[in-house]
Amino acid sequence: MDRDQIRVAMIHGPAPADLDGVSDYVERLMHALGDVGVAATSVRVRGDGSAVGWLTATLRAAREVRRLRPDVVHVQFAPSAYRFSGLPGLLPPLLPPSTPLVTTLHEYGWWAAPGWVPDAVWRPLERARLWDRETGRLVPASAAIVVTNQEHARQVSLRTRGRPIEVPLAPNVADHGRGPGLDGHGDVLAFFGFVHPVKGIRYLLEAVACLRARRPGLRLLVIGGFTSQALPEAEALAYRAELDALAERLGVADAVTFTGHLPAAAVSEALHTADVGVLPFTAGVTAKSGALLTMLAHGLPTAITVPDDPDPRVLPDTVAVIPARRDAAAIAGTLERLLGDAALRRRLTESGRRLAARHSWSRVAAAHRELYDSMVGAAYGRRNA
Structure with a gap:
């Protein structure tokens, strides 16, 4: 792919950046992506806490993605971002089937929905890429899984035998320089x-x-x-x-x-x-x-x-x-x-x-641009095969 602009629908939870680390990450990522030729549009899944509310929010987000007709759909996933509702995991079959799906896992390896299902039931479903205990259809249906650390990468590999892409986090506050400091003395x-x-x-x-x-x-x-x-x-x-x-x-x-x-x-x-x-x-x-x-x-x-x-x-x-x-x-x-x-x-x-x-936002953005290029190029090749 050349450096033409790529359009991404960025799906994430409803909380504002000052109340949620994932939303803060998404805000900074979308800003950095603009510098590498990626036009990312925020698509929030705004549930009201009830099962019906989260289902409605998931359907609404899918409709918005179809309206946008992006080149890539990118879901930012953490169970806490969706108040531990498993319903956003139903997104993949509601999305355009020809559009590549990427999922970033910000929390992984400790939760299941529903929690009472034993590991012995989850394991074959995950190995067959039919269902994931934490993300529903998101991990199985994604063309690429992004993780931010080695432990999450290990968990994904153990469950799915796949190879996630690690893109480390960056500082969440830039250095604005030294101010006047505190009054008084002491450490x-x-x-x-x-x-x-x-x-x-x-x-x-x-x-x-x-x-x-x-x-x-x-x-x-x-x-x-x-x-x-x-x-x-x-x-x-x-x-x-x-x-x-x-x-x-x-x-x-x-x-x-x-x-x-x-x-x-x-x-x-x-x-x-x-x-x-x-x-x-x-x-x-x-x-x-x-x-x-x-x-x-x-x-x-x-x-x-x-x-x-x-x-x-x-x-x-x-x-x-x-x-x-x-x-x-x-x-x-x-x-x-x-x-x-x-x-x-x-x-x-x-x-x-x-x-x-080594953990700058410019590096994070460049890694995402490279991933999106590969996703869009593969999708283009399939459509023209």
């Missing part, structure tokens, strides 16, 4: 991302309490909103109240700032005020984390917990490893080491920037 820690119980903030607050005994000027910025697709507003408010109460009990309320959701430029400015970043996720952190890539792109030496199967792309010299998850003492010890070692911080800053540079 500043930063957490960035949606705030959720699995992000380990409780343990981080306990670690701050430990560190303040030796570093009384220490401050923590928790940069990010509480309300999200994964944490609806009522639950988000309750969790925020819980963390506020914990900070009061620990005596660190004056040292902790919960910023809430901020515009990208304000996030960038806040990250530049920090000395050290910290992501103490209870399941560990990989290069799939846009928050990690953002911190590294800002030159912030960052401490992370790691999963049972660590991601080799972020180890061993790109981050400081917190040796245990759900462990305030382990977090405090790692942060103490980082704050006290300027040479280590410089090394991590340099290596982190190198890693982030």
Whole structure:
């Protein structure tokens, strides 16, 4: 294929970008695709929470795709984006049969709809590419499956014997430059991302309490909103109240700032005020984390917990490893080491920037353009055979 413009219908969930990481990714991807000759049109699947609502939304999205007559249909899939409804998995037979379908899996390997069906039933259906326990007909019917990390690629290969295409994530906030900074003195820690119980903030607050005994000027910025697709507003408010109460009990309320959701430029400015970043996720952190890539792109030496199967792309010299998850003492010890070692911080800053540079949006867009070219070229060949 030449570099003529390709038209893509980009199907995704209903949440706005400030409440959902996948929607934020889609917004940034569509913008980057414009630079490589891809005209992407957003098609939201807007369910109301009921089965009838999600079915109606799926049918409506399919009608919109048929109206657009794109060269490629690209579905961005995460079960949380569709509030764990399996009905968007019925999209493929409703779409134009001659139009190539691509599905990107943002979450995969842990969910099934319905959940009570045993693995022994799912496995032969997936191997025969008849049905997928998480995506319905999306994975079986797609001409290409895109994943953002090696673990999802492994899961797809195990289930389908297929070879997904890995296109890593990019930082979700660009570097807007250094702002005026915070008033006062002392060390500043930063957490960035949606705030959720699995992000380990409780343990981080306990670690701050430990560190303040030796570093009384220490401050923590928790940069990010509480309300999200994964944490609806009522639950988000309750969790925020819980963390506020914990900070009061620990005596660190004056040292902790919960910023809430901020515009990208304000996030960038806040990250530049920090000395050290910290992501103490209870399941560990990989290069799939846009928050990690953002911190590294800002030159912030960052401490992370790691999963049972660590991601080799972020180890061993790109981050400081917190040796245990759900462990305030382990977090405090790692942060103490980082704050006290300027040479280590410089090394991590340099290596982190190198890693982030390999995960640019221009590279993500170029990989998608190459994939779309191959899809459109194959479809053209079939029609003219």
